[in-house]
Amino acid sequence: MSVVGLRSVRLGLVLAASVAVPGAMAAETGLSGYQGAWLIQGPSCAETYSTAGKAVSFRKPVDIFAPAFIVAGNRLKTPMASCRIKSVKPAGDRQVLVLDCANAVAGSEVRVLLATTPDGSLKRYFNEQDTTGTQYQRC
Template identity: 75%
Template sequence: MRIAGLVGAAGLGLGLAAPAGALGAMAQGGLSGYQGAWLAGGSGCAEVYSSDGKGISFKRPVDIFVPAFIVSGNRLKTPQASCRIKSVRQTGDRERFLLNCANAVAGNEVRVLMATQPDGSLRRYFNEQDTTGTQYQRCSR
């Protein structure tokens, strides 16, 4: 299965070009509302995540199919992939993320469209035409 499919199933994807030194700062600035652990679906946070006092991680054994991800700094991690957030760009009421993702098999550039919601949740959209999106609840900051 391609990494884009794995990351998409776990809830991600988007883009912007800038000098390499500016990418980290741009991603950091647009990420403040996304920091933490996120979960969609019927699982509870305690079933998916554990905390070691320093931060949050996926419980072992990791359920590779759980729709969850963790944003920490300019990194985004799913149960199957680890991504560097290259850039974040505002597009209307949503933000496009351009991710550089890798798993045990391959690496790929992935685009994700998300928006934080007034109730503290976020929605991940499959494309610009998607008006519903998938809702994620924050498990931790």
């Protein structure tokens, strides 16, 4: 095969790979500000999370009612569900995350509105009309 032929094959493989994972790449690029463990003020991070090396997980026994979640790569975990972040899209000063979530009972698509704040915290909004949001601190 000629050099031109090899370049064409390489270009085709690169294009095929980029078409195969656009949602995952888009989700990860929009998630850099959300990476880590998040918790509503009240319980301490040490009560909710444990660490092993660089990995953070929920402390056992897991408090299923803990107002907390962990974002790692394109995954979001709550005490009761594990989600794959399918997409991240801007919506004004917020971002809409579309999640594919599963728990012990069922799976469903979930839409979440999030925004980072100047002090480094995060706000979750219940819908577009919610102007207050719920504030989370990074642990």
